[in-house]
Structure formats: C-alpha cells, structure tokens
Amino acid sequence: MRRSSEDTKALILAAARERFAADGYERATIRAIAADVAIDPSMVMRYFGNKEKLFAAAADVDLRFPDLTGLPRESVGTALVTHFLDRWEGDEGMMILLRTGVTNEAVAERLRGIFAAQLGPLIAALHDDPSQAPSRAGLAASQVLGMALCRYVLRLPPVVAMSREEIVHWLGPTLQRYLAE
Incomplete structure (x- = not known):
C-alpha cells in the first residue's frame, strides 16, 4: 500500500528517534534508519536533507513546563521533579x-x-531576583540531568531501583532551593 508523504516523513522521524536513542548520533546511520522504515536512504535525504537536519527534527524538544506560578511556593520543587x-x-x-x-x-x-531558553524564564517568573535565573536554572538542570543520566543511561542500580516517589522525595527539596528560596 502506498503511503502519503506525511506518513512517510512521520515514519522516518519515529525510526530516527528510536535509532538515535539506541545508537547515539555517531553510530546511527541514514541507511539504518531507512532500513527500519523499509525505504531507500535517498528518501530520508529527500525529506530531511542530511543526518544533522534529521537529528534536529528527531530531537526537537519542548520541555512543556506546567504553570508553576499558581502553585504554593513550597511545592514547586516537587512539581518540577515530577x-x-x-x-x-x-x-x-x-x-x-x-x-x-x-x-x-x-x-x-x-x-x-x-x-537555558525554557527553564531560565520559568525560574525568573518564580523568583524575586530574575538576574539569578541563569545560575538557578543551571543548578536545577545539573540535578535533573544528573538524575536522568544515572537512572536512564548509566542505569546506576540504586537510582534505577528508586520509585518515582522516592526520587521526588529526595530531589524535590534540592530543586525547591534552586527555584524558589
């Protein structure tokens, strides 16, 4: 059955996300991604131009922060960890x-x-001194990125074994300090 160009593009993007997540940028290839979708590699190039542009589309991330300004100030850390x-x-x-x-x-x-573009403004809106937002955002990012690296990439056993509730319990107060104190 023949696919529409939009369907083909969506399948390529889904396969690229899986391949980049599994193999990383360096080892993922256009040929492998095309094979995952059962198309010729030239079709991947037609839709995305090159590997860098395909990666940019696959890794286009919106952190989709909730509006934390309406929460009680003492609960923004746990809300952000969650x-x-x-x-x-x-x-x-x-x-x-x-x-x-x-x-x-x-x-x-x-x-x-x-x-920087997404977390900084969120923190600036929560804190009385917006000039501190970049430092606070950097510290908050260090915590969530470090936790994610240990839990999802390195799969550090004690961190993997923790429940979501335990992670929120331990990490929430730290983020709270960076965000609202």
Whole structure:
C-alpha cells in the first residue's frame, strides 16, 4: 500500500528517534534508519536533507513546563521533579539529547540551549531576583540531568531501583532551593 508523504516523513522521524536513542548520533546511520522504515536512504535525504537536519527534527524538544506560578511556593520543587520524570519517561527526544549530548558537542549545545531558553524564564517568573535565573536554572538542570543520566543511561542500580516517589522525595527539596528560596 502506498503511503502519503506525511506518513512517510512521520515514519522516518519515529525510526530516527528510536535509532538515535539506541545508537547515539555517531553510530546511527541514514541507511539504518531507512532500513527500519523499509525505504531507500535517498528518501530520508529527500525529506530531511542530511543526518544533522534529521537529528534536529528527531530531537526537537519542548520541555512543556506546567504553570508553576499558581502553585504554593513550597511545592514547586516537587512539581518540577515530577514533571521532569514524566518528560524523561515519555519523550524519546529527551533521551536522544541526553545520550548523545555527553559525546557530541553540537548536541550538548542544543541541550544547553533548550534548558537555558525554557527553564531560565520559568525560574525568573518564580523568583524575586530574575538576574539569578541563569545560575538557578543551571543548578536545577545539573540535578535533573544528573538524575536522568544515572537512572536512564548509566542505569546506576540504586537510582534505577528508586520509585518515582522516592526520587521526588529526595530531589524535590534540592530543586525547591534552586527555584524558589
């Protein structure tokens, strides 16, 4: 059965997300992604141009922060940890960035940009001194990225064994300090 161009593009993107998440940027190939979709590699190039553009589309991440300004100030840390756990466990784009960002400088820069552009303004809205937002965002990112790296990539046994509730319990107060104190 013949697919529409939009269906083909969506299948390529889904296969690319899986391949980049599993193999990382360096080892994932256009040929392997095309094989996953059962198409010629030239079709991948037709829709996305090159591997870098395909990666950019596959790793296009919106952190989709909830509005934390309406929450009681003392609960924003736990709310943000819960949100990040939901995002890491439900978005291959996040995993792609995490796995490849540790070995590829261009991807690391993209990850830094996402956190700066999306987390910084959130923290600025929560704190009385917006000039501290970049530092606070960097510290908050260090916690959630470190936890995600240990839990989902390195699979550090004690961190993997923790329940979501335990992670929120331990990490929530730390983020609370960075976000609202």
